Amino acid sequence: NCYSCIKTVTCKEAYLCSNCNSIVHKGCRESYASCAMVKMKQPKVLQAHDTSSLPTVVMRNKNCQTKERPRSAIVAPDENTFNLMMGSRRPQTSLSLSKSVSIQNIAGAGNDENHLNAVKYLSRSTDSLNKMNTKVTESMESLNDEGTDMNEGQLMGDFEMDSKQLEAESWSQAVDSKFLRQQKKEVVKRQDVIYELMQTEMHHVRTLKIMSDVYSRGMVTELQFEQRVVEKIFPCLEDLLKIHSQFFQHILDRRKECLVESSDKNYVIKRIGDLLVQQFSGENAERMKKTYGKFCGHHNEAVNYFKDLHSKEKRFQAFMKKKMSSTVVRRLGIQECILLVTQRITKYPVILQRILQYTKENEVEHEDLKQSLLLVKDVITAVNSKVNNYEKKMRLHEIYSRTDSKSIQRMKGGKMFAKEDLKRRKLIRDGPALLKTATGRLKEAQAVLLSDTLVFLQEKDQKYVFASLEHRSTVISLKRLIVRDVAHEEKGLFLISMGEKDPEMVEVHTSSKEERNSWMQVIQDTITTMGKDEDEGIPSESEEERKILDTKSKELKEQLEQKDKQILTLLNEKECIFRNLCCGQEDSSQDLVSRALFRASTEEALKGEEIVKTAIKEVETLQDIVTSNLGNTHGHQISSSTELGVATPVSLPRRAETFGGFDSHQMTTLKNGDRDEVDDNQDLRRTESDSVLKKGGNANFMLLLKRNSEQVLCSVSHLHKLLSTLQAVVIQQDTYIEDQKLLLNEKTISRTLSKPNSLIEQEKQRSLEKQRQELANLQKQQAQHLEEKRKREREWESREKELAEREVRLAQKEEKTEKGLQELEKEREELQARKEQYQRDLERLRAAQKQLEKETEQLKRDMEQDSQQNDKTRTSSMTADCLKQPSSSSPKQDHLEPPSPKKDSLFRTDSKQKGKGPFHLLSTTNQTNKPTDRLFSLSKP
CATH class of the missing domain: 1.20.5 (Single alpha-helices involved in coiled-coils or other helix-helix interfaces)
Incomplete structure (x- = not known):
């Protein structure tokens, strides 16, 4: 167990002190106390060459081999004598620190000679330690991590499994030759293209896995880079891997479904369009737009950051060198991976178009492929738009960073435009331009077209400042801006800014006529698409700020309405309390008053004039009652009772007009003192009747006084209701009036802004006339197009007739040709037969000639033999005659006769x-x- 945390330790993270045999974790070595045995073993005087007594720290690992390393090459300077080595997950040798020398031990030496020897040894040891330090650092960096190797091995296994299914170059080579001969030519071509889609998708997933599992994970685990650094180089990598892994798995599942029975390599994929439509539509399409938009938008930024990191970090260079030599990566660097992933989305339309080419038109598959092709193009368009927006955003940030913070420009309306106002807008386009001054000189500037403003900047000391142009503003609002081309000048255009006072005109020149036309078109489109609620009076206010102001004003209005409701609720409660005070009388108009208090619609709300008139009538009624009571009184008692009757109704309405109610006010004033409003009217009437009885009043006068008091109370209650309703009406009307004032101010501002000027009206008339002319020209062109279309249709019909006649003639000629070919074939056969007969006769003739030659030679030989025999016989006869010539004639004749x-x-x-x-x-x-x-x-x- 660990001596510090008393937990089990493994061989990888175990550290052992050779002096006290203490074992600790890697993380516990800092908190563990220094070894006491080391101090006990240290001698008082350290000999220069005697290093056997120095403490050694041994790191235990799998091989448990020992190798001596200098202490300073491994141990940090701030550690104590008990030092523990950093462990690695790969097997490595144990390190012994027996040759290390510390300055503290030298400082504690006893004599000068030993001290001098120790200093000399220290100088030699320091040099060797520095060399060993670099070696150890390089060796530590070059060591491969076990986990990394295991991960790469597993990744290589996955690659091999995928490549086994798609290892052939094409579908024709992947299936059996017998199965291939059974398929049609178009089917084979279509399957080859689908196989190419599968193969390229496999390579794309492999590239993403290399980026994720090799480079990204290695940068985090081996180099200890922060996640934000990895995210800068590989943005949205996990999302891309998930998207394409799922798509590739769906394709493999479809291949597996289409396998022929009792075969694992013969298949024909008949339906692939539904998978493509599913991949490039709905939620998957939105994910692809978002991830590819971010990845492709940050492409240049990621590559530049990688190059900068590679040039500065030596560890990163060694890491890249090690990974590039791996069999999994196959020398595929980070830049190549990023480029391949960026280009992948542009390859889909080409492959889908080829699949569509070899698909029959009357099939459902053809419609799915057609739809998927359109969906892919929509995704690519959205990605391009996101990339363009991001590039414009980065370009605007670059312009903002280069703009001088002290530079400021006054607009035509009098408002100031500063550097911060650039950041609040959206960049549409920027480029070089030339501003023409009053003297005719052209001044170089940088035109920056924003969402509602056109700004001209000038470079000064490698920074941008707002261009100066003789009492004219170079920050032009697109509101009321007219763009015109300069007559007899192909590269020039006028920017006419229409204001409340005199208009301003700025002449701008571009590098070519095409660029001038492009700038004019972009400015016109921006003016058209600009929102109607934009105002030149607030040029530095962005759309987000206006939205915030609108939401804030809505919140204030809602708060005001809530306060009004609270006031109406308090008034209703006040009315209920007052009714309870007035003998609990209930009136049928209670619901009506409640509805009037809480009615929110201004159309259905009660009018204040009628309520005031009714309240005046109630006051007159009270006045009549009071005067009648004063007329009927006799003496001090009646006057006191009348005073009692008048004090109550007169004081209550006056207190009812106050906002706080009559909770904190007095209700009536008597001779003996004040009475609170919590006293009810029955006690009041009882007190009045008691006082009258004590003073000797008669019964008729008491009945009259009681009746008058009841009338006064009813009238006071009704008057209080009316005044409360009037107060509610006034509150609602105040809120409504303020709201209407705000709307009226906005309408007046918009009317004043939208009030056309004479020049603007003329400009509108010109634009309308131009549009009419363009419409007329368009109608003429349409008519001409229709006429040309009809002519072409006639020509096509005549051509079709000619083609039909030619086809008939061609068919006849083909028949004749076939007959001629048949006759020619017959003649050829006959000629072949004659040729064979001729060959046979010729062979017989040659044989006869050879026989004749042989017989002739034989005859010649016979004739030669005969001639030779005749010559011999003649010579022999002549010799005989010569010998027998002397003899007689008779014997001679006898002798000559026999021959x-x-x-x-x-x-x-x-x-x-x-x-x-x-x-x-x-x-x-x-x-x-x-x-x-x-x-x-x-x-x-």
């Missing part, structure tokens, strides 16, 4: 052979000439 038959036989044989040879050759030549003649006849056309 004759042989010679004859030879002659016959030779003659036979000579005769036989030519006849044979003739016959063979005749035989060979017949096939050749036949071949010649076949070869002729």
Whole structure:
């Protein structure tokens, strides 16, 4: 267990002191007391080369290997002798601090020699410690975290699982060849495009996961960066990952649903449009607009912040180098990831258009794809708008920061326009412009078009100030502003500001005619879209401030109405109390009075004039009653009783007119003293009757006095009701009058502002006339367009007829061509047969020629042999004749006769052979000439 908090410790965060064997947590090492054994073991004199007695602190880890490191390279200077090392989640070597030297130990040395030796050793040790310090720092930074490696390994596993399903380059290569041959060509092309959508979405989700799990998490866990720093580089990253992970999972589920039975790779996705419509509509579309608007809007800011951080932070450089070499990242840096995510949303329309191209038009899928394409374009338009607004906001902030705080400009209406007024408006457009002075010189300026004002700034000492222009304001309100182009000047325009007094005109020049026209169009559009409630009298008041003022005025009105209701409630309670005082008399007009007090509608409220008239009549009635009582009295008793009767009704109405009621006032004044209003009228009448009886009055006078007193009380009660109602009416009318005054002031201000000037009226007439001319031109153009449309329709009809005739002629020609082809095919077959016969005859002829040549050669050889034999026989006969020439003639004749038959036989044989040879050759030549003649006849056309 830990010696400080007495909790179990793990091997990763265990720290052990080699002197006292104390084990503490990483977080508990600061609060733990210093080791006492170290002080006991320290010698009084420290030898320069004797470092064995110094304390060592060993950090326990998984491998439990020891390696000596200098203490100053690891331990902070403010720590005590008992120092504990920071642990790492990766296995690393234990560190021994036996070679460290502290200045405190050297200061406690006993003699100068030892002190000098110790100082020399300290100088050498300090150099080595500095080198070791850098090495340890670099080694600590280069160590990989176990959790990070595990996370990257898990991420790599997820990537491999996803890529197994989409590892082929196209759908045609992903399915079996037999299954592929069964599909049509259009189906194959459509599935290839859908497969490309799945593959690109997988790569996009992979990029987002790399940004989230590798870079973002690593910056937080390894570099200990704050979350706001990571958020600057990766805004809305988690939302983007969630959106596209869900979309990709839906596509994979649809692929799984479309798998063929007993196969895990053959599938045809017939419906994908419903998923696309779901992804790019409703809540998902709003999320995409919001997240991509923020991410793409902060793109430049994130890249610039990353570059700045990378150039300043060495730890961040080492972190990026380590992550870029990872197999998961595949050298995909942060800048590349941000760029890929920014461009992803622009790829959807291209892919959807290609899917739509290979989808039949009469299917529901075609309508869904068409709708999803429109929805994607709407999302992209909204994202572009958000990015544009953010860029304009940043540009306005840049202009505001560069504007001099002391610069101020007076507007035409007399109001002042300062630097702070820039921030309260919305930037529409800005750009360079030229202001023409009275002398004709052009002055460079920066035109800034705001939501209700056009401001011209001038650069001075690398800051913006309001441009000066000869007694003319360069801060122009768009209210009553007229924009005109300068005659015979393509680049110039006039800004005419119409005011209550003399109008002002400013001539502005741009760099080109197109830019001039663009500025004029943007200013006109801004004037058109500007709200009617904007007022030049309050130029520095923004829309938010006006909304705040409106809500505040509404709250004040509501508070005033609540106070009126409270006053009416108090008046009603006061009326009830007064009725209770007046003998509990109930009148049928009670509900009417209550309704009059609490009626909020000014149309149904009672009029004060009638109430006042009724109250005057009641006062006259009281006066008559009082005078009649005074006329009927006799003596002091009657006069006292009359005084009693008059005092009550006269004093009450006067007190009823006061706001506080008659709770704190006296009700009547008597001779014996004052009486409070809590005394009821019965006691009052009883007192009056007792006083009259004591003074000896008769019964008739008492009845008359009682009757008159009752009339007075009823009249006083009625008069109090009327006066209370009058007070309520007055309160309501006061509130209503103040409200009407406020509305009247606003109407008068708006009327005075909207009261047209003569020039403004003329300008309106000109604009109306221009609009009429444009309308007439538009109608003419529409008529011309209709006429051209009709002509084109006629031309199309004639062309269609010609095309139909051509198609008929082409069909006839195709038939003729087919017949000719058939005949040609037949002739070709016949010619082929003849050719084959010719080849056969030619082969026979060649064989006969070869046989003839052989026989000719044989005949020649025979003839040569015969000629040789004849020559031999002739020579032999001649030699015999020469030998037998001396003999007699008879023997000679006998001798010459025998060879004759042989010679004859030879002659016959030779003659036979000579005769036989030519006849044979003739016959063979005749035989060979017949096939050749036949071949010649076949070869002729």
